[in-house]
Amino acid sequence: MKMKNVILLILLALLLIASAVLRLLITRDVDGSLSLAMPEEAFLMYRLVPLVAALIVGSALGVSGMGLQVLLRNPLASPWILGLSSGAGLGVMATMYFEHVSGNAVLGGQALGAMAGALLTLLVVFGLSRRRGGIDPMTMVLVGVVVSVLCGAGIMVFQHLVPMGLRGSFTTWLMGSLPEVESWSRLGILGAIVLVGISLIAWWGPTLDAACLSDDEAKSVGVDLPKIRRRLFVTSSLLAAIGVILAGPIAFVGLIAPHGARLLMHGSHRTLAVGTALVGALLLLAADDIRQLVDLGTGRLPIGIVTSIIGGLVFLVLLLRGKGRV
Amino acid sequence: MRLKLSDVTVRYGAHTAIRSVDAGIDGGKIVAVLGPNASGKTTLLRTIAGLQVPSSGIVELDGANVTKMKPHDLASKIAWVARVGEVSSSFTIRKVVELGRYALGPSRQRVEDALAKVGLLSRCDSLWFEASAGMRQRAGIARALAQRTPGGVLVLDEPTSALDLRHLRMVGDVLRQCASEGDIVIAAVHNIAFALDVADEALVLRDGQLTLAGNSTAVLTPSSLGDVFGVDLAWATDDAGNRHLVQP
Numbered sequence: 251m252k253m254k255n256v257i258l259l260i261l262l263a264l265l266l267i268a269s270a271v272l273r274l275l276i277t278r279d280v281d282g283s284l285s286l287a288m289p290e291e292a293f294l295m296y297r298l299v300p301l302v303a304a305l306i307v308g309s310a311l312g313v314s315g316m317g318l319q320v321l322l323r324n325p326l327a328s329p330w331i332l333g334l335s336s337g338a339g340l341g342v343m344a345t346m347y348f349e350h351v352s353g354n355a356v357l358g359g360q361a362l363g364a365m366a367g368a369l370l371t372l373l374v375v376f377g378l379s380r381r382r383g384g385i386d387p388m389t390m391v392l393v394g395v396v397v398s399v400l401c402g403a404g405i406m407v408f409q410h411l412v413p414m415g416l417r418g419s420f421t422t423w424l425m426g427s428l429p430e431v432e433s434w435s436r437l438g439i440l441g442a443i444v445l446v447g448i449s450l451i452a453w454w455g456p457t458l459d460a461a462c463l464s465d466d467e468a469k470s471v472g473v474d475l476p477k478i479r480r481r482l483f484v485t486s487s488l489l490a491a492i493g494v495i496l497a498g499p500i501a502f503v504g505l506i507a508p509h510g511a512r513l514l515m516h517g518s519h520r521t522l523a524v525g526t527a528l529v530g531a532l533l534l535l536a537a538d539d540i541r542q543l544v545d546l547g548t549g550r551l552p553i554g555i556v557t558s559i560i561g562g563l564v565f566l567v568l569l570l571r572g573k574g575r576v
Numbered sequence: 577m578r579l580k581l582s583d584v585t586v587r588y589g590a591h592t593a594i595r596s597v598d599a600g601i602d603g604g605k606i607v608a609v610l611g612p613n614a615s616g617k618t619t620l621l622r623t624i625a626g627l628q629v630p631s632s633g634i635v636e637l638d639g640a641n642v643t644k645m646k647p648h649d650l651a652s653k654i655a656w657v658a659r660v661g662e663v664s665s666s667f668t669i670r671k672v673v674e675l676g677r678y679a680l681g682p683s684r685q686r687v688e689d690a691l692a693k694v695g696l697l698s699r700c701d702s703l704w705f706e707a708s709a710g711m712r713q714r715a716g717i718a719r720a721l722a723q724r725t726p727g728g729v730l731v732l733d734e735p736t737s738a739l740d741l742r743h744l745r746m747v748g749d750v751l752r753q754c755a756s757e758g759d760i761v762i763a764a765v766h767n768i769a770f771a772l773d774v775a776d777e778a779l780v781l782r783d784g785q786l787t788l789a790g791n792s793t794a795v796l797t798p799s800s801l802g803d804v805f806g807v808d809l810a811w812a813t814d815d816a817g818n819r820h821l822v823q824p
Binding site: 320323325456457459460462463464466467469470471472473474512516517519 | 625626627647652654655662663664671672676678680703719720
């Protein structure tokens with residue numbers, strides 16, 4: 251690894267630590283004033299849980315986006331291009347509807363609904379994107395868009411069927427939010443899966459590099475394209491699904507984090523995967539810091555809105571700096 | 577090293593791209609593949625390079641079916657140069673050339689030698705998306721040079737379409753050197769003068785069928801090529817006494 255990249259990775263890690271410390275210390279008093287202070291032990295958990303969740307979700311979405319951008323040869327690819335968020339949303343909406351109709355809580359609740367919806371969507375997209383024994387990137391993008399639209403229609407059907415009162419909580423879920431209450435064991439398991447997923451994609455870095463050539467050139471230099479595409483699809487999808495399960499559909503992190511990392515460092519996808527994980531975690535944590543600081547008088551903004559605003563602006567800057575090339 | 581094509585046919589749905597092609601090529605030869613647009617040149621080269629599975633027939637390299645080779649074996653025996661290279665990431669030219677060593681292990685020396693041979697060593701830190709078409713074409717050739725094993729096969733699809741005269745000569749010299757080290761060099765070209773200059777043998781395709789094959793000076797004549805391309809051609813001699821095919 252080049253020394254410049256090592257220094258950049260260290261700087262990113264330091265920024266991440268600073269952002270995490272800030273998240274722990276930002277305190278908004280009852281009168282609305284801001285201060286920096288360590289919370290009492292009883293409240294510490296409510297800051298540590300979203301902090302750890304932000305690290306897991308941000309890095310997972312970022313690396314998932316990077317994997318999908320290579321898989322689909324599309325710089326605009328993100329976890330949501332495969333219909334993952336709308337699939338998960340449909341799962342949540344279906345869960346809420348059946349809970350409403352039956353009057354009983356569905357085992358696993360909304361998280362299970364989100365996971366089932368996301369996985370079902372991915373299976374459909376994967377099944378319909380296969381051509382000549384392998385994944386066809388262009389077909390996958392088109393199928394993902396169509397499946398997204400269909401899931402969106404399904405969501406609207408369920409929204410129409412549930413009472414008005416339930417629609418608000420679903421809309422909140424759609425905005426994305428970091429959990430403030432979550433069991434450490436669940437966070438630990440999901441964090442471990444994300445760590446393995448990111449490590450695998452980093453390990454496959456040299457293959458991802460060669461897969462950036464055209465299909466013929468990649469095959470000629472020795473890449474087993476069907477194999478690496480299957481691996482990328484499964485791993486990227488799993489990472490994105492964990493992000494959705496923990497925090498709902500957080501926008502733009504999966505799209506922006508890989509571009510942010512590429513802007514900082516040119517090199518192998520092995521280095522880029524680590525950089526993207528750090529940028530993704532930093533983006534989400536910084537967005538969470540910002541939402542603690544901003545008070546519009548109606549409570550804190552959902553984090554999905556903050557990432558959308560930051561992500562949109564950053565993306566525009568990237569587009570303008572790159573003269574249209576992202 | 578011997579490359580043998582036996583009754584090779586490739587169909588894309590109802591369209592037959594190449595039909596019943598038989599050919600044999602020995603190591604140390606440069607073979608030019610010519611023909612009008614859509615005559616099947618790229619399909620033939622992709623099939624030879626193991627990138628296209630023939631609908632029928634077989635391509636063998638020293639008796640081994642190239643379409644059944646494992647990716648690593650294919651990379652170690654056959655190097656491919658695409659007409660237009662693609663890179664979907666912000667890599668430098670050097671990084672693109674290094675990808676030629678993906679299956680065979682990194683070699684800084686091989687990469688720098690390859691870059692030097694196509695005149696890109698001083699420009700190798702340029703980003704791919706900032707490079708001109710000619711630089712990209714030379715980078716594609718350099719990648720194949722970094723990958724090739726002497727005595728293997730080098731397959732090039734219109735490798736000179738974006739090159740100026742100096743680099744055309746440079747690439748011609750590179751191909752001759754590869755052939756002198758025992759490579760089979762097969763290149764689709766539209767530049768007949770280049771083909772006459774570097775190729776030992778020529779294959780001429782029309783409508784997917786191999787219509788002419790043999791020694792390049794015997795095959796690439798005004799009458800045969802005029803017939804294939806549907807134009808009038810004649811020899812012209814320049815001041816130095818060199819003969820050129822021209823349209824009168």
